[in-house]
Structure formats: structure tokens, C-alpha cells
Amino acid sequence: xxxxxxxxxxxxxxxxxxxxxxxxxxxxxxxxxxxxxxxxxxxxxxxxxxxxxxxxxxxxxxxxxxxxxxxxxxxxxxxxxxxxxxxxxxxxxxxxxxxxxxxxxxxxxxxxxxxxxxxxxxxxxxxxxxxxxxxxxxxxxxxxxxxxxxxxxxxxxxxxxxxxxxxxxxxxxxxxxxxxxxxxxxxxxxxxxxxxxxxxxxxxxxxxxxxxxxxxxxxxxxxxxxxxxxxxxx
Amino acid sequence: xxxxxxxxxxxxxxxxxxxxxxxxxxxxxxxxxxxxxxxxxxxxxxxxxxxxxxxxxxxxxxxxxxxxxxxxxxxxxxxxxxxxxxxxxxxxxxxxxxxxxxxxxxxxxxxxxxxxxxxxxxxxxxxxxxxxxxxxxxxxxxxxxxxxxxxxxxxxxxxxxxxxxxxxxxxxxxxxxxxxxxxxxxxxxxxxxxxxxxxxxxxxxxxxxxxxxxxxxxxxxxxxxxxxxxxxxxxxxxxxxxxxxxxxxxxxxxxxxxxxxxxxxxx
Numbered sequence: 001x002x003x004x005x006x007x008x009x010x011x012x013x014x015x016x017x018x019x020x021x022x023x024x025x026x027x028x029x030x031x032x033x034x035x036x037x038x039x040x041x042x043x044x045x046x047x048x049x050x051x052x053x054x055x056x057x058x059x060x061x062x063x064x065x066x067x068x069x070x071x072x073x074x075x076x077x078x079x080x081x082x083x084x085x086x087x088x089x090x091x092x093x094x095x096x097x098x099x100x101x102x103x104x105x106x107x108x109x110x111x112x113x114x115x116x117x118x119x120x121x122x123x124x125x126x127x128x129x130x131x132x133x134x135x136x137x138x139x140x141x142x143x144x145x146x147x148x149x150x151x152x153x154x155x156x157x158x159x160x161x162x163x164x165x166x167x168x169x170x171x172x173x174x175x176x177x178x179x180x181x182x183x184x185x186x187x188x189x190x191x192x193x194x195x196x197x198x199x200x201x202x203x204x205x206x207x208x209x210x211x212x213x214x215x216x217x218x219x220x221x222x223x224x225x226x227x228x229x230x231x232x233x234x
Numbered sequence: 235x236x237x238x239x240x241x242x243x244x245x246x247x248x249x250x251x252x253x254x255x256x257x258x259x260x261x262x263x264x265x266x267x268x269x270x271x272x273x274x275x276x277x278x279x280x281x282x283x284x285x286x287x288x289x290x291x292x293x294x295x296x297x298x299x300x301x302x303x304x305x306x307x308x309x310x311x312x313x314x315x316x317x318x319x320x321x322x323x324x325x326x327x328x329x330x331x332x333x334x335x336x337x338x339x340x341x342x343x344x345x346x347x348x349x350x351x352x353x354x355x356x357x358x359x360x361x362x363x364x365x366x367x368x369x370x371x372x373x374x375x376x377x378x379x380x381x382x383x384x385x386x387x388x389x390x391x392x393x394x395x396x397x398x399x400x401x402x403x404x405x406x407x408x409x410x411x412x413x414x415x416x417x418x419x420x421x422x423x424x425x426x427x428x429x430x431x432x433x434x435x436x437x438x439x440x441x442x443x444x445x446x447x448x449x450x451x452x453x454x455x456x457x458x459x460x461x462x463x464x465x466x467x468x469x470x471x472x473x474x475x476x477x478x479x480x481x482x483x484x485x486x487x488x489x490x491x492x493x494x495x496x497x498x499x500x501x
Contacts, residue, residue, distance in 0.1 A: 071480070072457075075477045106255050110255060188337040215333075
């Protein structure tokens with residue numbers, strides 16, 4: 001990181017505002033936000049299903065959730081390519097598009113929200129919901145007034161972790177995105193390529209931006225934790 | 235809760251999403267290996283360079299996992315049991331590799347040990363090659379897999395409490411004895427679980443190692459880099475073959491993880 005400071009603040013600004021760097025950063029943040037939102041929605045639903053629903057094979061589903069953590073991310077990229085790539089058996093060709101990036105990142109970041117929301121849902125007392133229901137609250141009101149407030153810190157910290165992970169992800173993207181500058185080149189790949197080509201100033205400038213995003217996310221999660229525990233004590 | 239259409243809608247949304255994003259691509263891998271020909275995949279797996287790549291990966295794991303296990307336990311104990319200035323900072327820094335991009339990690343090492351970096355010139359003078367050789371790859375692997383043991387150990391230590399340890403002290407046990415006889419046994423499942431996750435992370439590391447390794451076939455190539463190598467040389471069968479091998483390893487890790495989890499209580 002020292003390198004980019006050695007170049008001076010001016011050099012840093014110049015490197016970060018390179019059109020290609022800006023495009024890569026914008027794409028990365030935009031896609032990460034989309035993936036985070038998808039995770040917030042589906043992650044919560046999956047956690048809900050795993051805790052409240054009963055069906056055969058639930059334990060298998062529960063185990064499969066952790067697979068993206070165990071699987072090398074480059075294999076994840078190859079998997080998505082195998083199914084949605086040029087030889088797709090289902091006729092969906094997404095290779096080297098932004099949709100493919102979103103898809104593979106959803107794969108990689110799947111466990112975060114599920115695993116942060118699940119324990120909170122377990123702890124949640126269903127009697128409160130019953131009480132609300134017996135007082136005449138509709139299903140959606142029970143959810144938005146009683147369930148959601150308790151699981152929201154879990155959702156948010158899961159989403160933040162997923163976001164950080166997705167911003168920095170490279171292994172799964174290298175294969176599937178095609179890395180076309182201004183179109184499908186993500187920030188991590190940009191750093192990688194510029195670094196390989198000996199363009200350290202450009203690479204470290206973007207790396208510094210990514211580093212600040214990571215720190216911001218950690219601070220955000222710390223803040224949520226503090227809020228959540230204060231809520232408990234009160 | 236009554237089983238309404240809502241229950242089913244939620245269930246099928248959840249399972250449908252899992253199917254599209256997770257299960258279908260995974261089963262495709264096995265299908266692709268089958269279509270491309272098992273003999274080709276086998277040839278790729280038994281290729282000397284591939285075997286060497288797996289060896290490198292194993293060496294990296296063999297160094298990084300024990301180091302991070304010891305570090306994780308020490309760190310966990312320090313965070314939970316001790317009070318010292320800068321504790322919050324240590325706590326945050328342990329989590330940093332989780333939020334940080336492996337590319338940034340790799341690139342920082344690259345700058346640090348490069349020709350103009352802080353440590354680079356010193357090592358060059360003493361004839362030790364760090365970059366594009368095993369030492370840098372070990373450093374990168376250690377860095378990205380630091381948090382996992384500590385993260386498992388910390389909550390378990392909190393839950394266990396320190397009554398038993400205090401009892402051991404009262405009975406005259408030394409702190410070393412207390413650690414081996416009381417503390418370690420009570421957190422052993424958390425440690426093992428952390429070790430498994432760390433191993434998985436080391437096996438699958440790509441970004442950080444890719445930058446510092448130089449990616450030389452048969453020398454500094456790890457298993458994950460081998461997959462990319464095959465893929466870029468348009469050898470699909472080879473890429474899928476090695477990927478399958480890694481996948482089998484990942485599933486083995488997953489099975490161990492699931493087997494260990496219930497012992498810690500559902501969490």
C-alpha cells in the first residue's frame with residue numbers, strides 16, 4: 001500500500017480516475033450491491049425455510065449451504081460456466097456477460113446471510129408471533145413488526161459480509177467474466193492485470209479503494225453488533 | 235403455524251433458488267466430466283504437473299493450517315480471557331482477511347517483497363527468493379486463512395466460561411496444565427471445526443497466490459492455478475477433471491464439517 005502513497009496523492013487521484021479503473025470500480029460496486037440485495041432476499045427466505053419449515057431432506061439442504069465456503073472459487077466459476085456457458089444443456093448462454101458475474105457471485109456469497117440469520121431465527125420466540133396473531137395481526141404485519149426487527153441485524157451483517165466478499169472476489173470471475181475492459185472487467189481483475197503488467201501505480205490505487213471498502217464494511221458490521229447488543233441489554 | 239400456500243411458496247422459492255444457483259451447476263460438473271470423457275479427465279489428473287500442483291497445495295496447507303491453528307487459539311484466548319490495550323484493534327484485524335480481497339493481499343505482498351519493496355532488497359541480497367517461490371505463496375495462504383480458527387474459538391470460549399479454569403487454578407494447576415487439561419478439551423470441537431474450514435480455504439485459495447506465485451507449471455503452480463491453466467489452454471476436459479478432484483475434496487471437507495457441527499449444538 002505504501003507504493004500508492006509514494007506516488008503522491010496527485011498520482012493516486014490520477015490513477016484512480018483512469019477511465020478503465022473508474023469503469024471497473026463502478027461495475028464492481030454496482031454488481032456487488034445487486035448481489036447483496038439478492039442475498040438479503042433469498043438468504044432470509046432460505047434461513048426461514050431451514051428453521052421453520054419441515055420437509056424430507058432438510059438436513060442435506062442445510063449441509064449443501066456451506067458448499068460455496070468449501071469449494072475453491074475457481075471451481076465455482078467453472079461450474080457456472082458448465083451450466084450456463086457456451087455448451088449449456090439448458091440453452092442459457094451467459095458466459096462473458098454481467099449476468100454471469102452476478103450469478104457466480106450469488107453462488108460464492110450464498111452462505112453469508114443464511115448463516116447469520118439462521119441462529120437468530122432459532123432463538124426467536126414463536127409465542128410473540130402467536131400473540132400478535134391472536135390479537136388479529138395479519139401475516140405480513142407479524143413479519144414486518146415482530147420477525148423482521150429481530151432478524152434485521154443478522155441480515156445486515158450477513159449482507160455486509162457478502163458485499164465485502166463479492167467486492168474482492170476474483171477466482172470465480174477470472175474464468176467466467178471474459179474480463180473485457182469497460183464491460184465485464186471487475187476491480188479485482190483490474191488490480192491483478194495491472195499488477196502483472198508491472199503497472200503498480202494503477203493497481204495499488206484501485207487496491208487502496210478496495211481496502212477502504214473492506215474497512216468500511218468491517219466498521220459497519222462492528223456498528224451493527226454494538227447496536228444489537230445494546231438493544232438486548234436495554 | 236398452519237401449512238398454508240404461503241409455507242409452500244416460501245419453501246419452493248428457497249429450494250428453487252438453491253437449485254438454480256447451487257445444485258444444478260454442481261451436478262453439471264460431474265456431467266461434463268462424463269461427456270468429455272473420463273479417460274481424458276483421468277489423464278489430466280495424473281499428469282505430472284497436476285500431481286506436482288496438488289503437492290504444492292498440500293505443502294501450503296501443511297504449513298498454513300498448523301500455524302493458524304496455534305495462532306487462532308492464542309488469539310482467541312487473548313481476546314476472550316485477557317484485557318489489554320488495543321484489544322478491539324486485534325479483534326478487528328483478525329477479521330480483516332475475511333473482508334479483504336485476496337487480490338489486495340497478494341498485491342501488497344508483491345509490493346513488499348518486490349525489487350523496490352521494504353523487504354525485497356534484503357532478501358535478494360541474501361540470495362533468498364521470496365516472490366514467485368514457495369515463501370511468498372506460504373505467506374499469502376497464511377494471511378487469507380488467519381481468521382477461521384479464532385472465529386470458531388472465540389464464541390466457544392465465551393460460552394464455556396472460566397469457572398473450570400479457576401477451579402483448576404485453585405487446585406494448584408499451573409497455567410500450562412490448565413490449558414492442556416481444561417481449556418483445550420472444552421474447545422476442541424471448535425478448534426477442529428476451525429481447522430477444517432481453514433484447510434478448505436487454503437485448498438481453494440486463488441487470488442492471493444496467483445499474484446505472488448508467478449504461476450510456473452511444475453514449479454509454483456497450485457491445484458487451483460492448474461485449473462485455470464488447463465482452461466486457458468482450451469483443455470476443457472483437463473480443467474473439468476482437476477476441478478472435479480477439488481470438488482471431491484471440498485465435499486469431503488463439507489461432510490466433516492456437517493459431522494462436527496451438531497456436537498457444538500445447533501448454531
